[in-house]
Amino acid sequence: MKEILLSVIIPTYNVEKYLPACLGSLKEQDFQAYEVICVDDGSADSTVSLLRDYAAGWEKMKVCTQPHSGPGAARNLGLSKARGRYICFMDSDDMLSPGSLSFMAETMEREQLDILAFGAEVLFENERLERERYREVQGFSYRKAYGTYAKGSELFRELVALSDFIPSACLMCFRHNLLKEHNIFFPTRLRCEDEVFCINAWLEAGKAMHTDKKLYQRRVRDGSLMVTAASFDYFREGAAAWRDIMEILGRTDDEAVRSALRAHLYRRAQEMHKRFEAMPGEEQDKLQELPPMEAAYNRLLLEIAPVFRRVSANYIFPWHLFKKGERVIIYGAGNVGKDFARQLQEYSYVTLTGAVDRAGPNARIPGVEVRYPKDLQTMDCDAILLSVQDKKLADSIKADLQKLGIDEAKIRWDGPHYLQKDFYEGYYFPKISERK
Structure with missing residues (x-):
């Protein structure tokens, strides 16, 4: 050869x-x-x-x-x-x-x-x-x-x-x-x-x-192995990877790289917390069966993940798409939708009235009931925000909503500018006085 x-x-x-x-x-x-x-x-x-x-x-x-x-x-x-x-x-x-x-x-x-x-x-x-x-x-x-x-x-x-x-x-x-x-x-x-x-x-x-x-x-x-992502074994091995990355962070001197590693660790901690919350009770109970040191480490990861969530919003709610006082429903319960919901829960500029996702109640946003898209036909709102970044996916969702009889004027999307780093010049936040 x-x-x-x-x-x-x-x-x-x-x-x-x-x-x-x-x-x-x-x-x-x-x-x-x-x-x-x-x-x-x-x-x-x-x-x-x-x-x-x-x-x-x-x-x-x-x-x-x-x-x-x-x-x-x-x-x-x-x-x-x-x-x-x-x-x-x-x-x-x-x-x-x-x-x-x-x-x-x-x-x-x-x-x-x-x-x-x-x-x-x-x-x-x-x-x-x-x-x-x-x-x-x-x-x-x-x-x-x-x-x-x-x-x-x-x-x-x-x-x-x-x-x-x-x-x-x-x-x-x-x-x-x-x-x-x-x-x-x-x-x-x-x-x-x-x-x-x-x-x-x-x-x-x-x-x-x-x-x-x-x-x-x-x-x-x-x-496939990824189908078992809701199992405790997946959580356990994801937590082990998190500890390995912590070790990489500990031996890294470049502060810019350290910052990137911390950001990745924040996101992964939130993901592992979400996976744990989605497990059936009998899977969660397996945490008690781990060796004491590993169990303690995993409990610590679960406790600090919500803190990371509060300090690491990656997606900025597109305030410029809305008038003050509008009632908003979020479409999409992924990372984008969760970040948007947290920001709306902090401000009174607009009101978050609900959320929908193709996974329905199987998807979770803390403090918000998540329903199926078909339920939009009976949900009262002024606007529906598509919390996805991919244009093809957004176009597909728009088409599905129009088939449900949703008024196109209610549908809002600005995916290319959701990311904090990509948000274009001229964006604004509600006034401090409008914080809840």
Whole structure:
């Protein structure tokens, strides 16, 4: 085989249904100087036999196996076997877009990069998942193309400042020597293993680049690890990642990087608190079963998360869209909607009369009842604020509301300017006297 420029590392676990599409997307690439390292993580189905069948007729592919230890351990084993100058990762139920490998290798070579970051197209396995998990589209797409930075830490700071940091190793290509020289490996957890790995890589990287090309295809399906995000195990491993990032913060001297890490920690603490609150009682009770020190640490995280929420609003309510005294309903109970609700609860300039979300009461905003969008037909208000940033999503919501008979004049949206950093000149806040 000729020189290997790019190693593609894929952990596999009980994915017999999805493996042909994943490997097929690699075999169809128009690039040849690559290898594929599949590490099976103790599959109980026919995944291993499928892998060996593919490898028998494909010289680019190598298969390794390990007892079930999680994707972090599997990726580490793949890294130890990799020979490429550059490294990229895939999940075994996902795919690569045509031409992705050639774009990665050529861009890394031409620009002499340590890291190349890119986006993903999200593919829902069925309509139910698209309804229930539609927000994942935003979770794998960046707001803009960020371009090239002299240091990875500078790009990391910019991503965090714009709430655009996506901790997925599958959305990056790495210079292999960067990982070797700084001993960067994945934590050996079943979940939340990407976050610490990606942060360590960003902070150690030299030249880094982000492109708005969607080189990856992310499959949203039933049965994946992310479906278990409401379980206590997910919370526990997310809390462990939070502690790991705290350790990174403790050994970082650059104050600008420290500020970005603190902002990320604030947001992650709020997310873990939200996940814990959404668990059934029997899942929450598992906190009592942890070793005493770990249980105490996790309780502390849950106690301080609401404090972070109060001091870290990322989205500014668009006061300029409203007249004083208007009654407002928020559409969307995500981070944007929660920030808006907190600000409206502090001021009397306009009145928050309710909130709606496609998830209905399953979505939560503290102190506000969340209902389904169809309930807008009977809810009295002067305006409905779309608390989403993506224009396509906002347009889709507007169309749905008009089908419900909602007056278009009531619908307000200014998504591109919601972010605190992006809010354009001339915005204003209600007077201090109008604070509640």
